[in-house]
Amino acid sequence: MPRNRRPGRTALPDAATSSRSQIARFATRAGAVPPAVLMRMAAWRSPEFQTAALAGGAYAALILVMWGLFGLYSGFFAETGFPFLSETSSVLKGFLYPLDPLRIQMMTFFQLPYLIGEALGIRGSYVPYQVIYAALWWARGFLSFLILRKFLPGSLSICYAAGALVVVHASDSAFGWVGPMNQLGSIFWMVLAFYLLLLAAEAVKWPHTALFVAGACLFEYMSLWSYESQLLLVLVLPVGLVFRWRCWRKLAVLGGAWYLIPAVYIRLTFLRYVGSTARGYQESVMRKAWSVGSLLRDWVFNIKASLEFWDWPRGDWKPPKVEIYLLSLAASIVFVACGLAFLRLTREYGRPSPFVGRIRTWWTLLGAGFILLALSFPAFLLLEAADSLWRTQFLAGIGAGLVLAALCGLVSQAVPWRVGKIAVFLVFGGTVVFFGSESVVQKTAVHRWIWERHRTAISEVLKIAPSVQANTLVVFTNVPKGDDPFADDMWLDLALRLAYPGIPVGGVYYYADGTPGPNDRLRVRGRAWEWDGTGFPPLLRGAGLASTLVVRYEPGGTGKLVETLPPYLCDGECAAWLYRPLFLISAPVSPIAARRYRLD
Numbered sequence: 001m002p003r004n005r006r007p008g009r010t011a012l013p014d015a016a017t018s019s020r021s022q023i024a025r026f027a028t029r030a031g032a033v034p035p036a037v038l039m040r041m042a043a044w045r046s047p048e049f050q051t052a053a054l055a056g057g058a059y060a061a062l063i064l065v066m067w068g069l070f071g072l073y074s075g076f077f078a079e080t081g082f083p084f085l086s087e088t089s090s091v092l093k094g095f096l097y098p099l100d101p102l103r104i105q106m107m108t109f110f111q112l113p114y115l116i117g118e119a120l121g122i123r124g125s126y127v128p129y130q131v132i133y134a135a136l137w138w139a140r141g142f143l144s145f146l147i148l149r150k151f152l153p154g155s156l157s158i159c160y161a162a163g164a165l166v167v168v169h170a171s172d173s174a175f176g177w178v179g180p181m182n183q184l185g186s187i188f189w190m191v192l193a194f195y196l197l198l199l200a201a202e203a204v205k206w207p208h209t210a211l212f213v214a215g216a217c218l219f220e221y222m223s224l225w226s227y228e229s230q231l232l233l234v235l236v237l238p239v240g241l242v243f244r245w246r247c248w249r250k251l252a253v254l255g256g257a258w259y260l261i262p263a264v265y266i267r268l269t270f271l272r273y274v275g276s277t278a279r280g281y282q283e284s285v286m287r288k289a290w291s292v293g294s295l296l297r298d299w300v301f302n303i304k305a306s307l308e309f310w311d312w313p314r315g316d317w318k319p320p321k322v323e324i325y326l327l328s329l330a331a332s333i334v335f336v337a338c339g340l341a342f343l344r345l346t347r348e349y350g351r352p353s354p355f356v357g358r359i360r361t362w363w364t365l366l367g368a369g370f371i372l373l374a375l376s377f378p379a380f381l382l383l384e385a386a387d388s389l390w391r392t393q394f395l396a397g398i399g400a401g402l403v404l405a406a407l408c409g410l411v412s413q414a415v416p417w418r419v420g421k422i423a424v425f426l427v428f429g430g431t432v433v434f435f436g437s438e439s440v441v442q443k444t445a446v447h448r449w450i451w452e453r454h455r456t457a458i459s460e461v462l463k464i465a466p467s468v469q470a471n472t473l474v475v476f477t478n479v480p481k482g483d484d485p486f487a488d489d490m491w492l493d494l495a496l497r498l499a500y501p502g503i504p505v506g507g508v509y510y511y512a513d514g515t516p517g518p519n520d521r522l523r524v525r526g527r528a529w530e531w532d533g534t535g536f537p538p539l540l541r542g543a544g545l546a547s548t549l550v551v552r553y554e555p556g557g558t559g560k561l562v563e564t565l566p567p568y569l570c571d572g573e574c575a576a577w578l579y580r581p582l583f584l585i586s587a588p589v590s591p592i593a594a595r596r597y598r599l600d
Contacts, residue, residue: 051156051345052146058160058338059141059167062433063134065331066168066440070319070448071134071176073598075126077447077454078487079179080494082107083129086114087501102269105225109136109185124501124592129178136184141167143191144398150198151244155361157342158405161429162365164335166401168436171305171312172393176444182226183394189223190230191398194237200254201245209250213257220261228269229379229395234262236375240368287384298386302377305389306396307403309432312439313389315446324441331437332430339426362409369402404432453555455597457485458495460559461551462599466589468500473529473543475550476509477566479517483555489520490536497539499593506540509553514568523571527578545578549585 076083085107086094094111096104113128120128145163152158174180193216200212223230238258241251287294305312317324376396380386412425461474468474474496479485486492489508496507509517521535524545531541540547550562550569565579589599 047345051160051342052149054338054341054345055145055160055163056138056142058334059138059145059163061334061338062164062167062331062437063138065327065334066437067130067134067137067176067444069327069441070444071178072127072130074130074178074444074448074451075455075596076129076179077451077485078491080491080498082110082182083114084494084497086111087498091115102228102265102272103226105222106182106186106227108222108226109181122595124498124590124594124596126178126596129181133178133181133184136181136188137167139188140184140191140397141401143188143195144401147191147195147198148402150202151240152361152365156346157339158361158365158409160342161335161339161408161425162369162402162405164338164401165404165429165432165436166397168331168433168440169306169397169400169404170436170439170443171308171389171396171400172391173313173315173389173443174391175394176440177447180391180394183229183391186223186227186230187395187398189219189226190234190237193217193219193223197238197241197254197258198244201241201247201250209254213254217257217261220258224262224265229376231262231265232375232378233372233395235259236371285383285385287382287386295381298381299374299377301387302380302389302392302396303373306373306376306393306400309404309435312435314439314442317442318445318449319441324438324445327441328434328437332434335433336426336430339429343422359410359413362406362413365402366406366410369399369404369406371399373399373403375399405429408432453483453485454491454495456555456557457553457559458499458597459599460553460557461496462499462589462593462597464551464559464561465549465585466587468503468505468549468586469547469584470504471540471543471547472500472503472505472584473522473540473548474505474507475548475569476507476553477550477562478512478552478554479509480555481511481513484511484517485553486517489517492517493536493538498596499590501590501592504539506538506543510566510568514566524569524574525571526573527575545575546580547584548579549581550579 085097089111094114095107097107098104100106109132110129113132114123116128116132117123117125122128141163144166145159148159148162149156170176196212196216196219200209200216203209203212220234224234238255241254245251373396376399377386377392380392383392386392408425408428411428412421415421415424457476461476465472465474476486476492486495486509492507492509496505499505506522508520508522510520511517519535521532522529522538523532524530528542528544529540529548531538545565548565550565552560552562554560561581563581565574565576567576570576594600
C-alpha cells in the first residue's frame with residue numbers, strides 16, 4: 001500500500017504542485033467536490049497567488065495610510081475643465097478629448113469616476129475621482145511587482161520591495177492632488193500593456209499569444225494617445241524580453257506588433273508639428289534655451305531629485321508634525337512587516353531568501369532601474385519649467401523604485417551575516433518608506449488645504465445665490481493677493497460653471513486693492529462687459545451690467561452681496577444704475593453643486 005494513503009481514504013494531492021488533470025482525477029474519484037471548485041481552491045493556496053495577494057494588500061495599506069486622512073474628500077481647485085467636459089458631454093463622447101487628436105484618450109479617468117458618481121446617485125461628488133486616483137496609484141506599484149516577478153521568479157521579496165518603493169516615490173510636488181490623474185492613467189496603460197506583452201511571450205499556444213498581444217497594443221495606444229512623455233520607455237521596454245525569453249521568432253512577431261503603435265504615433269506627431277504654424281499649448285510651454293549644457297543640467301537635476309528621498313519637496317506644514325510622523329512610521333511598519341512575511345513565504349516553498357541572494361541580482365536591478373529612470377525625463381527637458389518638479393516626476397517613480405530597492409540590497413551586502421543582511425535591507429527600505437510617506441502625507445494635506453480655500457470661496461457664492469439667471473456674470477472682490485483661492489481667472493470661471501450646472505455663467509475677480517486677477521480679459525464699457533479676445537475664452541463674452549452679481553470675498557466663508565457697483569470695475573464711464581443683483585438670484589441650490597462643494 002502506498003505510504004501516503006490510509007485504508008478506506010483517498011489521498012489529496014499537494015495543491016501547490018498538482019496539475020489540473022491530477023486535481024480533476026482526484027475530484028472524480030472522491031465524488032465530493034466538483035473539479036472546478038477544487039482547482040479554484042488550489043489556485044488560491046498557490047504561492048503565486050498568496051504572494052501577489054500579500055503585495056497587493058501591502059500596497060493598498062501604504063496608500064491608505066498616506067492618502068486616506070486628507071485625500072478622500074479633496075477636490076479640483078484647478079484642471080476643472082475636465083469635470084466640466086464630463087458635465088456637458090454624452091456618456092461615450094465624454095471619454096474623448098476633442099481639443100487634441102494626439103491626446104484623444106486623456107479623458108478616460110476623468111469620465112469614469114463621473115459616471116460612477118452618477119450611477120451611485122452622488123453625481124458631482126469628487127470622492128469617486130479620488131478613489132480612482134488611489135486605484136491608479138496602487139496599480140502602478142502592483143503591476144511593477146507582477147512584471148518583476150516574471151524576471152525574478154525566485155526573488156519575490158525583491159519584487160515586493162521594489163513595488164513598495166514605487167508606491168511611496170513622491171519627488172513630484174503635485175503628488176496627492178487629483179488634477180494630474182491623466183498622467184497616472186497613461187503610466188497605468190503603459191505598464192499594463194507591457195505586462196500583457198510578457199504574458200504573450202510566455203504563452204505556449206499561439207491563440208493565447210495573439211490575445212495578449214492584441215490587449216498589449218490596445219493599452220499601448222491608450223497610453224500614447226493620453227500623454228506623450230513615456231514614448232522613450234515604450235520604445236525600450238520590449239528590449240527586456242531578450243533577457244528572459246530567447247525564442248527569436250516569437251520575439252520578432254511580438255516586437256513588430258508592439259512597435260507598430262509608436263511608429264504611427266511618431267508619424268502623426270511629426271506631421272502635426274512640422275506642417276503647422278499654429279501655436280498650441282505644448283508649443284507655449286517649450287523651453288527657450290537649447291544648449292547641451294542646460295539640457296544636461298536639467299536632466300541630472302531631475303534624476304537626483306527623484307532619488308534624494310530625504311529631500312523630496314514637501315511645501316508648508318499644514319497638519320501637526322507629530323500626526324504626519326506617526327502616519328509615516330505606520331507606513332514603515334507595514335513595509336517591514338510585509339517584507340518579513342514575504343521572507344517566510346519564500347522559505348516555506350523552498351526558495352532562498354532573496355534579500356541575501358547573489359550580488360549580481362542587485363546590480364542588474366540597479367542598471368535596469370537607472371535606464372528606466374533616465375529615460376523618464378527627456379520629454380520633460382523640452383519644457384521651460386523642466387526643473388520645477390511639478391508634474392515632471394510621476395513617470396520616474398518606477399525607475400526610481402527599482403534603483404532605491406537595488407541600493408538597499410547592495411548596502412545590505414556589506415553585512416556578513418544572513419540575519420544582518422535582512423535587517424539592513426528592511427531598515428534601509430523602511431527609511432525610504434518613512435520619508436516618502438512623510439512627503440506624500442504633507443503634500444496631500446497641502447492640496448487639501450488649497451482645495452478647502454477654493455471650496456470655501458465658491459460656497460460663499462452658493463450661499464448668497466443658490467441659483468442664478470442664465471448669463472449671469474459673478475464678480476468677486478476683496479480677494480487677498482497673498483491668499484488667492486483661484487490663482488487664475490480661468491479657474492474661477494470654470495468653478496462657477498460647475499457650481500451652476502446647466503446654466504451659462506461666467507466669473508472674474510479683483511484683489512483687495514482693486515486690481516484684476518491674473519488673466520482677467522473682461523472689462524465693463526458702458527452697459528456691458530467686453531472680452532478682449534485673448535486668453536481663455538469665457539462662456540459670457542458680452543454680458544450686460546444688468547446680469548452682473550458682485551460678491552465680497554471673505555476668507556472665513558462669510559461672503560457678502562455687494563449692493564452697489566464698485567467704481568474700479570468700470571473702464572471709463574459705465575451705466576452703474578443697471579446693476580440690480582437681487583433680480584438675478586433664485587433657489588434652490590443644485591444637488592450636484594451641493595455635493596461637489598460639500599455644502600453640508
